[in-house]
Structures are given as C-alpha cells and as structure tokens.
Amino acid sequence: MQTILILSLVAAAIGSGLIAGIFFAFSTFIMTAFSRIPAEQGIAAMNSINVTIVRSPFMALFVPTAILCLVISVMAVINWRGGASALMLAGAALYLLASFVSTIVFNVPMNDALEKVSGNGPQAAELWATYLRDWTWWNHVRTIASLLASVAFVRALMLV
Template sequence: MGMILNVTLVAAAIGSGLVAGIFFAFSTFIMPAFARLAPEQGIAAMNSINVTILRSPFMLVFIPTAVLSVLIAVLAVIDWRGSAGIWMLAGAGLYVIASFISTIALNVPMNDALAKVSGNGPQAVSVWNTYLKDWTWWNHVRTIASLLSAVAFVRAVMIL
C-alpha cells in the first residue's frame, strides 16, 4: 500500500498545484484585466470562458484531483500514519472543501447568474461589478486552498 499511497499523494499534489496555478492566474491578471473592460465585454469574455472550461483539459485535472483527495482521506483514516495522516487529511480537506465544493456551491452559481446577463444596462453593470468582487474573492480562497493542499500532500510524502 505504501507505493500506491505515495503515487496517489504525488498525483494529488501535482493536480492541486496545477489547479492553484490556474486559479492564481484568474486572481492576479485575468479578472483584473476583465475589470478594465466595459461590462458587456467583460461579461461576454467571462461567459465564454465559463462555457469553454467545461470541455477543457482543466476538468481532467480538477475533478480527478478531488477524487484522489477523497481517496487520500480514506487511506489516512484506514491506515493511520501519525503526522503524515494529519497532513493527508489537511490536504484532502483543503482541496475537497475549499477548492472543489466551494467552486460548485459558490463560483458556479455566480457563473450561472452571469450567463443570464447581457448588454450594458444598469442591471448588467450592477451584476458585473458584484460578480467581479465576489467571484474573485472566492477565487482567492480557492487559490490559497489548492496551493496549501499541494503543500500538505508534499509534506505527507516527505514524512512517509
């Protein structure tokens, strides 16, 4: 089981690190760039991304990393390894709760609401400004959680 656990931890560390990098890009330059656009252009660009991402290679990293994280949590409980188990559970919890579930529960509903908006009227401007603030804030949370998850998984591998 040791080799399977190590491979799973390394794969989850790489996956959560990749996801953190993607989220980091959105937090640091994509969303700020969209904020500089006219609301109708920003809305159109973000809506296009939200459609495209569902069929992109991102999903081949985002979802499997959540599955690996759940597997790691189960393995940590079944075969407790002291401090390595703590790091495993921390990494799994950070990714599954603060990255994966927060995406589904918070960011996706905001994306769905944005998909219903077009144009540049007062409602569109209001929705866009709120979206930029709230979506980006939760994206910061996802970025930090995914990065810390990667660190926790690496730390667990180092202890094993």
C-alpha cells in the same frame, strides 16, 4: 499499498498545485484585466471562459484531483501514520472543501447568473461589478486552499 499511497500523493500534489496556478492567474491578472474593460465585453469574455472550461482539460484535472483526495483521506484513516496522515487529511479537506466544493457552491452559481444577464445596461453593469468582487474573493479562497493542499501533500510525502 505504499506505492499506491505515494503515487496518489504525488498526483494530488501536482493536481492541486496546477489548479492553484490556474486560480492564481484569475486572481492576479485575469479578473483585473476584465475589470478594466466595459461590462459588456467582460461579461462576454467570462461567459466564453465558463463555457470553454467545462469542455477543457481543466475538468480532467479538477475532478480527478478531488477523487484522489477522497482516496487519500480513506488511506490516511485506514492506516494512520501520525503527522503524515494528519497532513494527508488536511490537504484533502483543503482541496475538497475550499477548492472543489466552494467552486460548486459559490463560483458556479455566480457563473450561471452571469450567463443569464444581457451584456449591456445598468443591470448588467451592476451585476458585473458584484460578480467581479464576489467571484474573485471566492477565487482567492480556492487559490490559497489549492496551494496549501499541494504543500500538505508534498509534506506528507516527506513523512511516509
């Protein structure tokens, strides 16, 4: 059981860290670059990313890391290890709620709305401006949460 726990923590630390890096790229330069081009081009680029990402290796990292977080949560509760278990639960909650669930609840519906708008005209420009602001804000949340989850998993590894 100890080996499974350690391997799960290592994989979750790596997975959440890689996801944090992907989200970090969007928060720090991708969305800024999109904000500097015409709305029609930004919308087209983001829609292309949104179609591509669900068929990419990103999903093979994003979803399994969430599943690992569930497994880690169960192991933390079943075999309580004090601070290590608290860190395991904190890391899992950060990733599951602030990264995974917030993606489903906030970012994906914004992506779906963006897909339905024509790439030009005042309505598109207005939606694009709102999208850039709101989507990026939630992406900042996902970035920080994923990074903190990774840190929590690494710290828990040091205690188990």
